[in-house]
Every structure is written in C-alpha cells, then in structure tokens.
Amino acid sequence: MLRRSKFNLTSLAARTWALVLALALFLLAPQAHALPTQTAWPPHSKSVRPQRPCFAQRNFNTISRIYNLTVYPNNVPIIQAGGAAVPRGLFSQDVVGRVDPVGNFTSFEDSIEYFFALAPLPTGNAAEAAITGYQITEFSSQCRDVASSVVYLYCSVWNPGQADHLKPLPPLKQVAFWRFDKHGAVLYYDAWIPNLNSWVQTTTAAYVGDAAYQAASIEQICGGTQARCTGANTQWNSTAECVAALSAKPYGTYDEAWGDNIVCRSIHLVLTQVRPDVHCPHVGPTGGGKCVDIAYPENYFSDEELYGQPAGETFMCK
Known part of the structure; x- marks a missing residue:
C-alpha cells in the first residue's frame, strides 16, 4: 500500500510540472497571430439620439x-x-x-x-x-x-x-x-x-359701493384725464363736464370691469400713461369701444x- 501511494504522488507531481513547463513555453514563444499590445484604446463612436x-x-x-x-x-x-x-x-x-x-x-x-x-x-x-x-x-x-x-x-x-x-x-x-x-x-x-x-x-379701502368714495374717484379720474389726454387726445372740455357726465353712469365693480362704467375707465386711465392716443378715448364720453356695454x-x-x-x-x- 505504501509503495502504491508513493508511486501515485510521484506521477501526479511529474504531470503537473509538465503542464507548467508547456504553458511557460507557449507564453514565451513568439505567436504568429498574437494581437499587438495596446497602449490606449482608439477613439470610437456610437449612435446617440438627440436629447429631446x-x-x-x-x-x-x-x-x-x-x-x-x-x-x-x-x-x-x-x-x-x-x-x-x-x-x-x-x-x-x-x-x-x-x-x-x-x-x-x-x-x-x-x-x-x-x-x-x-x-x-x-x-x-x-x-x-x-x-x-x-x-x-x-x-x-x-x-x-x-x-x-x-x-x-x-x-x-x-x-x-x-x-x-x-x-x-x-x-x-x-x-x-x-x-x-x-x-x-x-x-x-x-x-x-x-x-x-x-x-x-x-x-x-376702495369701497366701490360707497357714494362718497365714488364721487372722489370720479373727480380723480376726470382730473387725470384732463392732465394726460391733451391736444388731439382731449376728451372733455373741462373737469366739471367730465364729472357731470361720469356721475350719471353706473359705477360698476372690479369683478365686472367690462362696460360703460367708472371702474372700466379707472383701469384705462392707468394705461393712458403708456399710450394716450389709444387709451384716452376709453376714458372719454363714448368709452372708445372698450368701456362700452356688451x-x-x-x-x-x-x-x-x-x-x-x-x-x-x-x-x-x-
């Protein structure tokens, strides 16, 4: 039994050494079809969709x-x-x-x-x-x-x-x-x-339903109109004429600013400082197609x- 075990170990060692030697010879020998050593990968391209x-x-x-x-x-x-x-x-x-x-x-x-x-x-x-x-x-x-x-x-x-x-x-x-x-x-x-x-x-604190507030607001609108709407843009002969005419119109509310009312004119008075030639008619007696009842x-x-x-x-x- 001892002889047989010794023989097997010796044969195994011999075969292992032979494999190692063969591998070393393969790696050290020149290879006709070996790939060249790469120092860096060459640039490459790929299909890229444009970012949406x-x-x-x-x-x-x-x-x-x-x-x-x-x-x-x-x-x-x-x-x-x-x-x-x-x-x-x-x-x-x-x-x-x-x-x-x-x-x-x-x-x-x-x-x-x-x-x-x-x-x-x-x-x-x-x-x-x-x-x-x-x-x-x-x-x-x-x-x-x-x-x-x-x-x-x-x-x-x-x-x-x-x-x-x-x-x-x-x-x-x-x-x-x-x-x-x-x-x-x-x-x-x-x-x-x-x-x-x-x-x-x-x-x-503009309580639009209050008569005193409405009167003061009309005076302010008429004064502003006379100051900004001059020359070809003039709408009223006087502040008094403007006050009398506007006082006869509905005052309106800011939840319903479309109409022939005072609230509409208060909005367009602001815009007279930008384009008086366009907005002066809107604060005038006819409403200029903007402050009109529709x-x-x-x-x-x-x-x-x-x-x-x-x-x-x-x-x-x-």
Missing part, C-alpha cells in the same frame, strides 16, 4: 419670466418704454388673449400693457401697494404647445425708509391657460382673476372670434 427638449420646463420658464416682470420695479421700464422693453421670446407678435374680468386684448401692445402696465405702482394708489413677489403654485404642460397655471401674486406696501415698508397685503390669484407658438412664445392666453373686487377693497355672454364667450378657432380647441393638446 424639455418643453414643459421651457413653458414653465416662459410663464415664470412673464410674472417676474409684474413684480415692482421690474415693470417700470415697460411702463416707460412699452413693448420695446419686453424681452424677446415671451410673447408672439401675434399674441391675443382674454383676462376676466378686464377684457380682450387683441395685439402685442395690448397684451403687454395688461400684464405689466396694470401691475400696481406704489405711487399710483393710496395703499402704496405693489406686487413684490410671485409663486406658480400649480402648473401642467402635457404637450409642447399648451400649458395651464395658477399663480399667487404677493403684494406689499412699498414705502422705503418707513416702518410699514414691505408690510404684507392680500395677494392676487390668477388662473390661466396658455398656448405657445413654435418658438415657445405665448400666442394665446385665457386668464381669470377671482375676487378682484374684494382685493381692491381690502387692499386700498351683452352677456358675448364678451366672455367670443372664443372663435378672438382665437380664430372653434371653442374648446385653442387650449387642447393635439
């Missing part, structure tokens, strides 16, 4: 930039220079839209005036109110051309150096649908400001006339 643009983020950024320009004093250059001060790419030159309860806006200049010139200036209201911040609280864009949003416009007292500077005031809310052109600029919009009359009254629901449901598409198609993904 993030249209939802693009649309969000456009809307955010628009609302940022409503924040005081970002809106001041636009009030001073009009559409020329609006950054390119925000609104199409063919933009049209509606904002309830203010009206339809059928041109580029009309639209930028609504979004930026109507944002309150602290020097233009008794509460010294201004939009000092915003937050897009809801946003959806399921296709490239359409988005919807809800934004909170935060308001504060703007009175630098005084104790009440940046004192919070009630915010405004705007709900909107947007359609973008092929370049990502806003082409159509349909927006709504809920409870606008309540905001005006709470923020400025039967409900013609004003709120004129989608096909405004957007040139059947109702229900403008803000649908296709």
